[in-house]
Amino acid sequence: MTTMTRLLPHPILSLTLTGLWLLLVNSITPGQIVLGLLLGWMIPLLTLRFWPEVVTIRKPFTLLRYVGLLLWDIIVANFTVARLILGDLDRLKPIFIQLPLSLTSDLAISLLASSITLTPGTVSAKLSEDRRYLLVHALNEADPDTLIATIKQRYERPLQEIFE
Amino acid sequence: MLEYLLSFLILTGAIFTFIGSLGLLRLRDFYMRLHGPTKATTLGVGSLLIASAVFFSNHDAGISLHEILITLFLFITAPVSAHLLAKAALHLNLHSFAKMPVKSIKEKERSSSDAIDVKH
Amino acid sequence: MLDFVIVIALGLVAVAVAMSFWRLLRGPSLPDRVLALDTLYVNAIALLMLLGIHLGSALFFEAALLIALMGFIGTVALCKYLLRGDIIE
Structure with missing residues (x-):
């Protein structure tokens, strides 16, 4: 372990904490920036044991594109769900599907599960013990295979490119 | 112009919050009810919060992003x-x-017995 | 116009609170009630933000932030209770 990684074990976490601090105090004065940087440096050191995995972002631009895609899908998802809720409830066909996972890292799996929950008509319900399947509940879906293919292609592949 | 933007954001937010709770009330089983609040309410409140950020950025001195x-x-x-x-x-x-x-039902039984093991 | 819109929005969110409250009382299962509580705290944040804009006061922000934090922790603790029958292991 080099001195650099010992002093600054999680650079991304430190930056995020600094940003959060500046948002929380709602001002960008030099003093607050210094305090934010100090907090961003201290907190990861004090909570080192809670972060066993070191996060590496391989493709920052893919991540940005993924966030954009996700925001768009969240808005679309809301109109879909609103239509389903206001429409005829007897015609809804809810199903459970098993989504086989190719992701392995903790962070990528939890991001995928959260993305699935926030996007059209699906909620992730349970991760299997061996971490190879995710149980997903869909509000109204006629064809499970298309849904699995869409999720894998749209969300899982970019996450795999970014984190693994 | 600003007033129209704010009105739009506030109305969208309130309507989605309303729809989320309507889903909670109307849908027929628990797993379906889960969809309403998690999606609609989250976006609704998000939209209201952004409206608030826009409002206070123009209301007081300095931008308000918190x-x-x-x-x-x-x-x-x-x-x-x-x-x-x-x-x-x-x-x-x-x-x-x-x-x-079918497979996941077996899995669930196994994991619930695991949970009992853990407890003792 | 803004004042009028805010009053309508407050009405809509108030009805949303009433509907969540009905689910909280009605159940029928425990997860339903926990979900209703979860929705109620998010609705409370919406109400606070609307009141903040209506009264032109930024004081409501801290309250909303605290409700968001505590509400999430409460939901997690209740879910843990439902899953394990125990909160602190």
Whole structure:
């Protein structure tokens, strides 16, 4: 372990904490920036044991594109769900599907599960013990295979490119 | 112009919040009810918070971005609580209109016996 | 116009609170009630933000932030209770 990684074990976490601090105090004065940087440096050191995995972002631009895609899908998802809720409830066909996972890292799996929950008509319900399947509940879906293919292609592949 | 933007954001937010709770009231089983609050309410409140950020940025001196903090927090926590609630419901074997894939039922029995093992 | 819109929005969110409250009382299962509580705290944040804009006061932000934090922790603790029958292991 080099001195650099010992002093600054999680650079991304430190930056995020600094940003959060500046948002929380709602001002960008030099003093607050210094305090934010100090907090961003201290907190990861004090909570080192809670972060066993070191996060590496391989493709920052893919991540940005993924966030954009996700925001768009969240808005679309809301109109879909609103239509389903206001429409005829007897015609809804809810199903459970098993989504086989190719992701392995903790962070990528939890991001995928959260993305699935926030996007059209699906909620992730349970991760299997061996971490190879995710149980997903869909509000109204006629064809499970298309849904699995869409999720894998749209969300899982970019996450795999970014984190693994 | 600003007033129209604010009115639009506030109305969208309120309508989606309303629809989320309507889903909670109307839908027929627990897993379906989960969809309403996690999606519609989250976006509705997010939209209201952005309206508030826009309003206070123009109202007081200086921009006000700390509402973004709550929005971010809600968008991160909503899927987590939904996932935990779904897990709890599966654990309690709540009735569902959706059919369960056969393999996962076995898995669930195994994992619930695991949970009992852990407890003792 | 803004004042009028805010009053309508407050009405809509108030009805949303009433509907969540009905689900909280009605159940039928425990996860349903926990979900209703979860929705109620998010609705409370919406109400606070609307009141903040209506009264032109930024004081409501801290309250909303605290409700968001505590509400999430409460939901997680209740879910844990439902899953394990125990909160602190």
